[in-house]
Amino acid sequence: MTNLLSTYIENREMVQPHHANNLQSVHGGNVMKWMDEIGAMSAMRFAGNACVTARINRVDFERPIRVGDVALIESYVYRAGRTSVHVRLQTSREDLTSGERETTTESYFVYVAIDEDGNPIAVPDLTVDSEEGERLRAVALDHTDERG
Helix, strand or coil: CCEHHHHCEEEEEECCHHHECCCCEECHHHHHHHHHHHHHHHHHHHHCCEEEEEEECCCEECCCCECCCEEEEEEEEEEECCCEEEEEEEEEEECCCCCCEEEEEEEEEEEEEECCCCCECCCCCCECCCHHHHHHHHHHHHHHHHHC
8 A cells, every 4th residue: 555545544442540650641651652553554554564663863752741631643655765654643633523633753763674584674655646635745755854
């Protein structure tokens, strides 16, 4: 599945007390773990192989997610190298009753596709064949320029 939209994955986590710090908001490490897992799923869907995390670009924690909130994690592939898969990740706090969302965390992860022996292998070219795919790719590329 080499099309950008086919790599889009979202998942939700209900923030429980065991996810929280003493301020009753989720630990940043838990958010990063959730992002890494969903990002890897997008990368593997794209590459058709196992992928491992190679780099996490700057992670921006913009606001907390409190115990009882729902964390919505969204990811998609926006660029591919020879063996690398670049994934945009965004976490939002979501109100399930109203559907309102507020961005809490953003980052860009790079994964490397590997074979059964753990050696890097080539990935396909990324295709973008819809206006929505073009929009998502442009958003990711614009933000990577700003955030490094």
